[in-house]
Amino acid sequence: MMRRSIAVLAAFAMGVALAACTAKSDQALPGSGSPVPTASAEPLLTCDDLVDMADVVDALTGSDGVAPTPVPATRVTTDLRDLVNEAAGGLTCSWRVGEPPFNASDAPSPESRLAYLIIELLPGSDGQTQDDAPNSGTRLGVDEIDGHPVWEDCADGGCWTEATVDEVKVVVTLTFPYWLQGWSRYGEMTADDLLPKTRPVVASTLEAIADAPAERTEWPSIGAVSDGSTCDSAVDPVAIASALGLPEVVWNEHRYDAESPQARVGLYECWQAGANDVSVTVGAGLAPVVAEMATEPDNARAFERVTLEGASQGDIALRSCATDAPRCSVLFTLGVDAYGVGSTIDAVAAAEAIIARSS
Structure with a gap:
């Protein structure tokens, strides 16, 4: 609750x-x-x-x-x-x-x-x-x-x-x-x-x-946050590929049905499937959602707080890695925005590449 x-x-x-x-x-x-x-x-x-x-x-x-x-x-x-x-x-x-x-x-x-x-x-x-x-x-x-x-x-x-x-x-x-x-x-x-x-x-x-x-x-909302960005413009595939040591990253993009809460806040997902699995969820204006989530006791014990290179003071990053599989996830804030990154190679490196490209 x-x-x-x-x-x-x-x-x-x-x-x-x-x-x-x-x-x-x-x-x-x-x-x-x-x-x-x-x-x-x-x-x-x-x-x-x-x-x-x-x-x-x-x-x-x-x-x-x-x-x-x-x-x-x-x-x-x-x-x-x-x-x-x-x-x-x-x-x-x-x-x-x-x-x-x-x-x-x-x-x-x-x-x-x-x-x-x-x-x-x-x-x-x-x-x-x-x-x-x-x-x-x-x-x-x-x-x-x-x-x-x-x-x-x-x-x-x-x-x-x-x-x-x-x-x-x-x-x-x-x-x-x-x-x-x-x-x-x-x-x-x-x-x-x-x-x-x-x-x-x-x-x-x-x-x-x-x-x-x-x-x-009539509960308040942040409204739809959409600047017309796409996976290629918001999450530079060249920068992600370089951070993960891959020859290339080719994004698939998922947009939600207009009735969904995800669409109402402009959330969308970028992913590359296969052996070099990596995914990024883009949440413009959603930093407070991650900030609050990080304060809740269940999440505080289920995630590790990490510091991402290039992050500003006040930004938050939470990491979780599967025990019996190579995949890790990072939820982090970047100013007023929030991102979720998952990777079987290095989720932290991918998150830091996103921060570097934003500066």
């Missing part, structure tokens, strides 16, 4: 101003606790308005039937695209049970009994599924919850429910490792057992949105 500190809010505001974005200047970034509304407006919906903690506990109770104590925590990830829902104008609520990962690049231990319950809300939706929504599991037959059409799915990473109410996209995710192997906290429970566990959370979230005036879901 995200809570915005005063320092991060200040950084966010500075980033918006410098990037010439169009955020709402009279509102703080949304969080799970107490967003700051305008004096004349209805208070923005918070996580406390969406769900009863008893339903959160029930959803996260495993096959042993022992009620856990959920901890507000965002899911540990090396992927910048997973972190932008609130920057895009949404609200994210997240709770963890079990032991958090020791390494962001490694799969958690089966003994960790790790699970997250995540609620993501994003206004301005036409009801279409995001381009990276779950689509490879078992779609089950529940067509509505409390009169609202929903779409449910389970796969090896967990179970999802998606719906749209009053143009607000709702995604409720129960995510946990090792389900198909039977090693998760849910043991041998099937999709028919798991999806009903989250339905009270879905139902109360949909009801809260349906009952709220539209202005209560």
Whole structure:
């Protein structure tokens, strides 16, 4: 569950101003606790308005039937695209049970009994599924919850429910490792057992949105940050190739569906597949997202803080390397912008090449 500190809010505001974005200047970034509304407006919906903690506990109770104590925590990830829902104008609520990962690049231990319950809300939706929504599991037959059409799915990473109410996209995710192997906290429970566990959370979230005036879901955003750049112009392939000792780097470019939070903030990805694997995610104006992520306890233990050559004072860099594979990831800020780099050769060298080319 995200809570915005005063320092991060200040950084966010500075980033918006410098990037010439169009955020709402009279509102703080949304969080799970107490967003700051305008004096004349209805208070923005918070996580406390969406769900009863008893339903959160029930959803996260495993096959042993022992009620856990959920901890507000965002899911540990090396992927910048997973972190932008609130920057895009949404609200994210997240709770963890079990032991958090020791390494962001490694799969958690089966003994960790790790699970997250995540609620993501994003206004301005036409009801279409995001381009990276779950689509490879078992779609089950529940067509509505409390009169609202929903779409449910389970796969090896967990179970999802998606719906749209009053143009607000709702995604409720129960995510946990090792389900198909039977090693998760849910043991041998099937999709028919798991999806009903989250339905009270879905139902109360949909009801809260349906009952709220539209202005209560007008969470601030940084707006789309787009300068027309492409992978070749924003991440010089010649500089990356030189840094990694490669004869060349040829970028493939991925842009997100317009409905997604990634597209709303202008995020895009550049990658070269194969033996010389390297990828770069470009997040203009998203430095505050990485800055806040770095302060959260789960991420502080799952990443190593590093200093990148050429970085300015105040910039942040987080590294994570897989234990049993050569790939490393680096999330770093560069002024008001953020980047995510992954490489099987040298992610730090690639990140430093990006910094060098920006100066």
